[in-house]
Amino acid sequence: GEDVEQSLFLSVREGDSSVINCTYTDSSSTYLYWYKQEPGAGLQLLTYIFSNMDMKQDQRLTVLLNKKDKHLSLRIADTQTGDSAIYFCAERSFSGGYNKLIFGAGTRLAVHP
Amino acid sequence: EPEVTQTPSHQVTQMGQEVILRCVPISNHLYFYWYRQILGQKVEFLVSFYNNEISEKSEIFDDQFSVERPDGSNFTLKIRSTKLEDSAMYFCASRGTDNEQFFGPGTRLTVL
Numbered sequence: 001g002e003d004v005e006q007s008l009f010l011s012v013r014e015g016d017s018s019v020i021n022c023t024y025t026d027s028s029s030t031y032l033y034w035y036k037q038e039p040g041a042g043l044q045l046l047t048y049i050f051s052n053m054d055m056k057q058d059q060r061l062t063v064l065l066n067k068k069d070k071h072l073s074l075r076i077a078d079t080q081t082g083d084s085a086i087y088f089c090a091e092r093s094f095s096g097g098y099n100k101l102i103f104g105a106g107t108r109l110a111v112h113p
Numbered sequence: 114e115p116e117v118t119q120t121p122s123h124q125v126t127q128m129g130q131e132v133i134l135r136c137v138p139i140s141n142h143l144y145f146y147w148y149r150q151i152l153g154q155k156v157e158f159l160v161s162f163y164n165n166e167i168s169e170k171s172e173i174f175d176d177q178f179s180v181e182r183p184d185g186s187n188f189t190l191k192i193r194s195t196k197l198e199d200s201a202m203y204f205c206a207s208r209g210t211d212n213e214q215f216f217g218p219g220t221r222l223t224v225l
């Protein structure tokens with residue numbers, strides 16, 4: 001079945017770049033997403049990438065997709081304290097039932113001065 | 114900017130009671146979802162709904178669960194007889210014709 005794995009914690013200094021990594025198992029994944037969850041809040045869609053793309057950039061966010069290795073990453077440039085949150089990777093695939101998203105466990109990003 | 118809303122933000126109930134969680138999806142969206150997140154665990158898919166019927170459901174979504182879109186704007190999740198293990202954050206989501214699935218702020222359900 002489908003599975004999405006992420007490292008649980010990442011600590012970075014303010015102003016540095018953060019790179020959050022994710023691996024997925026379903027090679028039929030069509031779209032891969034990054035969501036942000038701040039304490040006590042819902043899931044905010046940050047960005048997503050279609051599986052025929054290698055890279056997508058949106059302001060401070062860069063998504064890289066290595067389809068061969070089934071590896072997705074989210075780079076946050078110039079990380080700020082407001083970026084402290086849990087970041088979830090999610091995949092949407094045909095084999096998983098085209099409607100649903102499969103989420104990773106989330107990476108807690110801590111930004112320190 | 115349009116957003117998905119959910120009520121209540123927190124629901125406390127006794128085991129065995131029925132609860133209804135309410136969601137108002139984004140108005141021109143066609144696909145509706147419920148997910149849940151047990152504390153410290155992954156966000157899990159429960160059910161998807163399209164064209165007034167369930168299009169997919171997970172193993173979690175057993176006979177105790179039901180969904181309804183009673184009036185063209187609300188989308189509800191009913192749990193008939195709650196169990197302790199139903200305690201979780203429940204998220205509603207909706208999607209239009211593109212690929213962006215937007216989530217509500219969640220309802221925290223506590224079953225005592």
